[in-house]
Amino acid sequence: MSAASALSKSASKTVPAPSTPAAGSSTLSPGQHGIKEHSDGRFGFVPVQTRSDRFKSVNVADFEAVTGREAVWKHSPVAKFSDLTAGDLDGSRYEVESTPSADISVEWVPRTDARIGTAGLPEERAAANAWSVFDEALAITVNGEEAKEITVTRSVLGNTARGAHTIIEAKPFSQATVILQNMGEARLSENxxxxxxxxxxxxxxxxxEWDDSAVHLANHFASVGRDARLKHVVVSLGGNVVRVNPSVRLAGPGSDTLLLGLYFADAGQHLEQQVYVFHDAPKSRSRVNYKGALQGQDARTVWIGDVLIGNKAAGTDSYEQNRNLVLSEGTRADSIPNLEIETGDIVGAGHASATGRFDDEQLFYLQARGITEEEARRLVVRGFLTEVVQQIGAPELEARLQLAIEAELIGTDDK
Incomplete structure (x- = not known):
């Protein structure tokens, strides 16, 4: 949706776009959902009809070369990161720093670790390329029922094209906040x-919070057990191309997830997130709330939200939404919510999307009370994004993000 577009809303059920079959794979089945193959050159293939049926593989050779026409890549500037989808990646250890925290261990483990591959598998070539090359995985293991917090920082990755793998495991009944902080230069594909x-x-x-030239492609796979709760937060402020795609499978009865996203795209930035929530167990609950702002020529954001309520997920309660605030001309925000329901026994399910400019009534209200137009605009943006920041639950990080948003807003009125 272009910056010049008026406010648009979507609350209807949609079907995800068909995906391209991978070389050597069987992603498509001739009789899926009763749909038959066409006789006009489809060569026996029927498009995947359900989000969970997408092809998965840890072998990069199983995926065709990325052209930008594929469903998972068609919104992305694929020419900017061809080295991450087709090139050789450095899968060796890299330098990390972590704050000390009781009952949380941070260590390197071999790729033979039993936990690897249990939360999810790659559905596209960049993820498979990273999976194919890593020597060791960074493992963050949480124990203990007392609440604690740890920050793991990467800031010296450099410009070498890298592949990486991280495991975060929360043992039964444990509680923790894990902050993955990314800074500096990078050309990184990771799982x-x-x-x-x-x-x-x-x-x-x-x-x-990468440097302006950084490229970061990430796929997060989560498996949530019985009565467990995952809060997953994506904050994208820095970098040239940043694409963080979380996939959450609610695998146990009573499992719960809250997925939050905050992004601010400046001129020339591409910030993308493709979110997938799979309700695969009864009485599971999910909420998805992503909010972003755009300013400057060719600032681009992409949000795709897929929710699948499986046939075993009786009693599901699900809702997803994406809101974008356009601050200048020359920007583009794509927002695509999708919802699939395979059982009629649910508590509720819905989705919404909206992209628009400032609310003139809000600006008038503030200006009528002696606030300048420039400051009024900043107050509106801060209020719009603060809803997400305040739900993170880490006070020091929340305060730092408020300052980062303020820094992003400097110069907004000149663009």
Whole structure:
């Protein structure tokens, strides 16, 4: 949706776009959902009809070369990161720093670790390329029922094209907040697996404050066990191309997830997030709330939200929404919510999307009370984004993000 577009809203059920079959794979089945193959050159293939049926593989050779016409890549500037989808990646260890925290261990483990591959598998070539090359995975393991917090920082990755793998495991009944802080230069494709045991309560924050030239492609796979709760937060402020795609499978009865996103795109930036929530167990609950702002020529954001309520997920309660605030001409925000329901026994399910400019009534209200137009605009933007910031649950990080948003707003009225 272009910056010049008027406010648009979507609350209807949609069907995800067909995906391109991978080389050597069987992603498409001739009789799926009763749909038959066409006789006009489809060569026996029927498009995938359900989000969970997408092809998955850890072998990069199983995926065709990325052209930008594929469903998962058609919104992305694929020419800017061809080295991450087709090139050789450095899968060796890299330098990390972590704050000390009781009952949380941070260590490197071999790729033979039993936890690897249990939360999810790659559905596209960049993720498979990273999966194919990593030597060791960074494992963050949470124990103990007392609440604690840890920050793991990467800031010296450099410009080498890299592949990486991270495991975050919350043992049964444990509680923690894990902040993944990304800074400096990077050309990185990575997979992050998040595993929650029974009744675990885990918050994972992925914070992208990269340098202006950085490229970061990330896929987060989460499996949430019985009565466990995952809060997953994506904050994207820095970088040239940043694409963080979380996929959450609510695998245990009573599992719960809250997925939050905050992004601010400046001139020339591409910030993308493709969110997938799979309700695969009864009485599961999900809420998705992503909010972003755009300013400057060719600022671009993409949000795709897929929710699948499976046939085993009786009693599901689900809702997703995406809101975008356009601050200048020359920007583009794509917002695509999708909802699939395979059982009629649900508590509720819905989705919404909106992209628009400032609310003139809000600006008039503030100006009528002696506030300048420039400050009024900043107050509106801060209020719009603060809703997400305040739900993170890490006071020091929340305060720092408020300052970062303020820094992004400097110069807004000149663009």
């Amino acid at each position: 992050v697996e998040i595993i929650l045991g029974e009744s675990a309560n885990l918050t994972v924050v992925s914070l992208q």
